[in-house]
Amino acid sequence: MNGLRNFMMGRYGTDQLTLALLILGMIFTFIGDALEFNSLITLTYIIFLTCIFRIMSKNILARQKENYKFLEYWNPIKSWSKGKYNIIKSSKNYKYIKCPNCKQKLRVPRGKGKILVTCKNCNTKFIAKS
Template structure:
């Protein structure tokens, strides 16, 4: 029980685990698997570096800085996932819609194909413009 108390005392006030740490750890695992197949030694070094960063973040007492890093990660993740979901939506509707972005706020918009030139009001910024459907 003394060991357990020492462990509890050691982890008290530490940042702990979050999604960024899990992504770093699974990326390191993936790099290890890839490096076994292609035999690039620098991939193992990169995997070790990712694991070291993950461990450092978990044991860090600077929770404010770790939270900021996690927010940056979530911002990047949202941009990447929205980009790919937009590409999938464009691919699925490529025969029935014409896709474009608002010239002011860059919101993704679509109009049915074959309707000719239509006047569009952006739902986000309210800008009106003409677009060929």
């Protein structure tokens, strides 16, 4: 283990971008294998070699910059999908409606019949089916 630690000293190691590339590479491997799509498999080799290069790299600043760029794109996607997931998860107990005045999305309990909703944003009161 000591030899490996010495070997990895001063090297960049893994980050979110490398992890994402690894997952992408694995997905491509499965698809390429299933469809016998050879150019996709070649692409996975390039992806995996890029991963190894990034992990072994001693140019830490450059790798951090790459990861930062990646996160700039990735974080909005992540929070967007997390929001969608929460809506799906809570859709059994809650219903999402839009305020007729300001179009603000509002969450109301499901299965309570007709209810009076007050918009959090503009205080408009309206009747909605839950």
